[in-house]
Amino acid sequence: MNKSLDIQFQEAYTTISKLSQEDFTPDTMLKLYAYYKQATYGDNNPEFTEKEDLTVRNGFKLNAWIQLRGISKEEAKKEYIKIVNSL
Numbered sequence: 001m002n003k004s005l006d007i008q009f010q011e012a013y014t015t016i017s018k019l020s021q022e023d024f025t026p027d028t029m030l031k032l033y034a035y036y037k038q039a040t041y042g043d044n045n046p047e048f049t050e051k052e053d054l055t056v057r058n059g060f061k062l063n064a065w066i067q068l069r070g071i072s073k074e075e076a077k078k079e080y081i082k083i084v085n086s087l
Helices: 005-017 026-041 056-066 073-086
Strands: none
Touching (some): 005 073
16 A cells, blocks of 8 residues: 555655755755745745845745746655655
8 A cells, every 4th residue: 555645745854854954965955945835835925925034045945936836736745755765
């Protein structure tokens, strides 16, 4: 029996959460962030972004998430799991 996508996603998130940020390249960190946000919140709405919170770092994170606009939550979960499994 295959585990449900939600269970696999939660297990992947738990695995990543136990590791240090230094274990990943910045590119991988941005991808994980963006796919996690897309999987849990769906499309980003820039109108609701805190303008005063747009540091350079947060700008990169926001941009990575915006680039996933239109991808379903299910597809984002699959991609997140795929990235985690490749590490």
